[in-house]
Amino acid sequence: MHLFNKILTIITLAFLAVLSFLFVLMPDRDFSETENRMLQKKPLFSWHNLISGKFSSAAETYLADQFVFRDMWVNIKSAAELMLQKKDNNGVYFGKDGYLLQQPEELNTALLAENIAVIKQFAESRPDRVYFLLAPTSVLILDDKLPSFAEPRQKLDTFDMIKAQLAPGIHFIDTRDALAAHREEYIYYKTDHHWTSRGAYYAYREAGSVMGFTALDLDDFTVEQVCDNFYGTLYSKSGNRFIQPDSIRLFKPQRELSCRVEYVNEKRSAGSLYETEHLRKKDKYSVFLDGNHALIRITAQNETGRKLLIIKDSYANTLVPFLVNHYDEIHIIDPRYFNSQLAPYIKQYGLNEILFVYNAFSFAEESSIRKIVAGVQEIQGDGSCGYPK
Amino acid sequence: MVFSSLFFLFIFLPLVLLFYYAVPRRYRNFVLFLSSLIFYAWGEPVYILLMFFSTAVNYTYGLLLAAYREKKNVARGVLFSSIFINAGLLCFFKYGDFLLQLINSLMGTSLACPGLPLPIGISFYTFQAMSYIIDVYRGNAPAQRNFIAFGTYISLFPQLIAGPIIRYQTISSQLVKRMEGFDSFGEGVRRFVAGLGKKVLLANNLGLLWQQIQQFPSSDLTVITAWLGITAFALQIYFDFSGYSDMAIGLGKMFGFTFPENFHYPYISQNITEFWRRWHISLGTWFREYVYIPLGGNRSGKGALYRNLFIVWFLTGLWHGAGWNFILWGLYYGLILALEKAFLLQRLRPAPRFIRHAYTVLLILLGWVLFSFDNLLAGLQYLQALFGLSGRGFFDGQAVYYCYTHAVLIVIALLASTPFINNVKQKLLERSEALYYALATPACLSVLLLSTAYLVDATYNPFLYFRF
Incomplete structure (x- = not known):
């Protein structure tokens, strides 16, 4: 023809x-x-x-x-994959009820062991109270949302292992039960690997019982939905284009609280914990404390006399707005970007409570904790042999 | 460059077609030769020198053979020295490290391996060059005096990287004279797109499944997962390789060439002898024409027959890669073929069709286990998992998960590996040619669109055949 x-x-x-x-x-x-x-x-x-x-x-x-038309092609491929009944792509599960859940990477056991050792050593060498909040990611708590028969590689036993190894000397804050009890609520974003403010709230309540403050009730907050079109990291990673967006809700205490947020390296300060211009951009999670910074210093007029240092990944960004009700000063260090040494900083500001906040996966992949804590050891080594006290 | 890339489809191919059809006929070989060199140089520019060397040497040897036709002894010397050079290049670049390691382990020496990257397509164009020399020596084809035409034969980009291996005698006349036109072009497009779809839509996705299953230690695999994995690999390698051949044949058609077929539904075979008549046909033909028959084939007695089978299948295995697993894989088939020749074919004949098919598929799948694990121990462990010796039971949740999330893909792939679609095509053609074309045209364009979508999205587009 x-x-x-x-x-x-x-x-x-x-x-x-x-x-x-x-x-x-x-x-x-x-x-x-x-x-x-x-x-x-x-x-x-x-x-x-x-x-x-x-x-x-x-x-x-x-x-x-x-x-x-790159995005159009990606959409076509995504539609074809759904027709093929694929339930995961690029390490992300297409879960039930529109949830995307991150498939854990192969565990870097050597790095994990080193991180644990380094933090233990750090805690033992200091008189301060050291807390560790290991945030479970959605795949650990919302396992009922996984596609049928999906078996993520990393199981809860890794979590237990980290907890068991850190426990002596470090006050471990285990938020799993608190979160699991509320698994029907909107505690994790569906398209992003973070927990929501509501998820962080339940973690905060658990933290209160370990850190010794009385957490505020849920009723003490006004919930304000600030956006309903948030497509997070898992949406990007999954390539699945047939997923509903998330909404972001801020939990603002009803009581009057004035605080000042200082982005130290950027030499900028703000009167709010939220940077709402990010809601117009792609990475809307950055509405919380402007995303990740090397060092953020928050002062709040609580008159509790307590000061807290947080060493963290981005899971802490939603947690801090709750913690800020109980401390006069919160210093937040992200070791990925923080290039100074920790010990002199702690000394300079007279900090005596230290909280590590990591999610269960990123902690095993975080190679920068070593950097700042090794820095601590170096200083101490110098101090003891080089200079008379 | 590979065909299944956006750069090839949307930059290289349109430009080559434009130039090819814009120039007068007598310059078309030149366009092809030049574009083949660019195609080759794109990935590893340095090895273009190697290809030039190979082309020039074989061109010269061809002329020498033509000049000394009458003097048998001289011609013979020319033939052997040419084969020595070609095989030597292949040995040096492909088997150098392997041989050195072998020598080191046998002699206890510690010679350093150069670790050179394998020149793309060397296994294919070296075999083509040898076929030229042998064909000219035997008088099956005249020596090519036109350097451009000869260079086009050696470097022709449609089949440069993964075949089919075209014997010189089958294409020598097309190098000089061929017919291009809408009909062969349209046929070429359909064939190319079919191959593209096989590679991009089927093989790559099957490869993802195999990759996921392979990354587990075999001791963690249930029986079902292990069989699913090796089935996925079998289908992947078939669609990858035959898809590439289809693309080559389709591209050839677009330029007016007719290349020989390379695959003919190998997985429907009723025995292994038949499988090798349907799988990588051009390689099988090459070994038969240039190794098996010159060695005496099956005409010099039983002993010679088995020796010849051993040699051919040792070489076939080795050709697939510089590794013991490939040699073992080749000898595995040599053994089965010898057994089939001796008595097995006779015994199989009365068996029901599905028994013969099951026998064949089982042996092929076990063969792929040998093939896919460079580490023999890992291969053995996988075999254990296949037969339930890993102790993980028959199936588990993970097996169910892999099965139901890949069921559609596997069913489509199984269907596409049989003549089913071709039968439908024949039925349609019988009923009405117009109806067939009216359906085939949009189907072809849809596969092209879908493949483009997968290519744009692809972070995953490995090409398996670079190792050969």
Whole structure:
């Protein structure tokens, strides 16, 4: 059938040609919001790059990243995967009731053991009270939301193992039961790997009993929904485009509380714990304390005389707005970005309560804790042998 | 560069087609030769020199053979020195590390392995070059005096990387004269897109399943999971390889070539002899024409027959990769084929169809276990899991999870590995040609769209055949 062959030939050639023309004509994008990553820019040609093969691999990535209607293609693929009944992609489960749940990575046992050892050593070498809040991620608590028969690799026994090893000397805050009791509530985002403020609230209540403060009741807060179109990290990672967005709710204490938030390295301070301009951007979770910073110092007029140092990952960002009701000062250090030494800092500000907040996966992958705590040891070593006390 | 990449589809191919059809006929080989060199150099520019060397040497040897046709002894010397050079290049680049390690372990030496990356397609173009030399020596084809035409044969990008291995005699006339047109182009598009879909939609997704199952220690696998895994691998390697052959044949058609078929529904075979007539046909033909028959084939007695089978299947295994598992895999098939020749085929004949099919599929799947584990011990452990010796039982939740999340994919893949679609096509063609084309055209375009979507999304697009 000559006619059909002609049609097929023409459509196919037109398809290839039009897409490659559009590729040349359309302006390049720097960043993909849905994928949450920088896109490859036009590779620079040089003979050296060409011969080493760098040019060709960059050119291929460039074409894929800047491909026209990229998001539409990803949507088509996502639809096809759903039709194939796939229940996970790229390490993310497509759970029940619209939940995306992160499949744990292969556990880095060596790094985990080192992190535990380093923190224990740190706690033993100090007179301060050291707490550790290991936040369970959604896959540990909402296991009923997993696709049928899915068996995530990392089980609760890792959690128990970390708890058992840290327990002597460190006040471990186990929030699993508190969260599990409220598993029917909106305690984890469906499209993001974090807990919601409500989830953080239950963790905070548990923390109160260990850290010695009386947590406020849920009724003491006004819940304010600030956005209903939050597509989080798991949405990006999963490639599943048929998922409803999350809403973000802030829990604001009804009592009057004035606080000052100082972003130290940025030399900027704010009167609120929330940075609402992030609600107009992709990474809406950054509404809490402006995302991750090396050092944030919060002063609040509680007159409790208590000061707290938090060493944490991003799970703490939703927890801090609750803790702030019980401390005069909270210093928040994210070791991934904090490049100074911990000990002199603790001494300078007279801090005597230290809280580690990590989620159960990131703690096993966090390689920067060592850095700041090793720093502590170094200082002590110098102090004892170099200088007279 | 690989066909299943956006860069090939949306930049390289349109440009080559544009130039190819824009220039007068007599320059078309030049366009193909040049674009093949660019295609080759794209990934590893340095090895372009190797390909130039190989092309120039074999071109010269071809001319020498033509010049000394009458002098048998000289021609013979030319033939052997050429085979020595070709096989030597292959040995050096593909088996260098393997041989050195072997020498080290046998002699207790510690020679350093150069660890050179394998030049892409070397296993394929070296075999093509040898076929040229042998065909010219035997007088099955005239020596190619046109360097561009010869270079086009050696480096022809549609089949450069993963075959089919085209014997010179089957294509020599097409190098000079071929017919392009809408009909062969349309056919080429359909074939290419079918191959693209096999590779991108089926093979890659099956590969993801195999990758997930393979990462567990075999002692953690239940019987069902282990069988699911090796089935996924069997289907992956078939769709990957035959998809690539389809793309090559389709591209060939777009440029007016007719390449030989490489796969013919191997998984429906009733015995292993038949399987190897349907699997990687061009490799089997090459070994038969240039190794098995020159060695005497089956015409010099029983002893020679088994020796020849052993040699051919040792080489076939070795060709697939520089590793003991590949050699073992080749010899495994050599043994089965010898047994089938000796008595097994006779015995199988009266058995019901499904028994013969089950026998074949079982042996093929066990073969793939050998093939896929470089580490023989790991392969043995996987075999244990297959037969329930891992102690993890018949199935568990994980097995159920993998089964139901991949059931649709596996069913589609199984169907696509049989002549089912082709039968439907024939039925339609019998009823009405227009109806077939009216259905095939949108189907073809949908697969192209879907494959593009998967390629755009692909962070996962490994190509298995670079090792060969």
